[in-house]
Amino acid sequence: MAKALVGYLGGPTPAQLHQSALLKRRVADLEAEVERLKTENDGLLAALHERVESVTAADLLEPVGR
Known part of the structure; x- marks a missing residue:
């Protein structure tokens, strides 16, 4: 229905196109952040x-310092 209304009104306005571009950029930035965090997590x-x-049984038997 929304597509029909936009088509009926003559298409998206410049403000809508700008907002769409901003949202697409934000999604791309968030996707890049997810990839960075995945890489950091893997490391x-x-x-x-x-x-x-590298932990040995002797390490586990050492008393914990206060």
């Missing part, structure tokens, strides 16, 4: 895995 998981692999 943190790899570092955690390396740290866990």
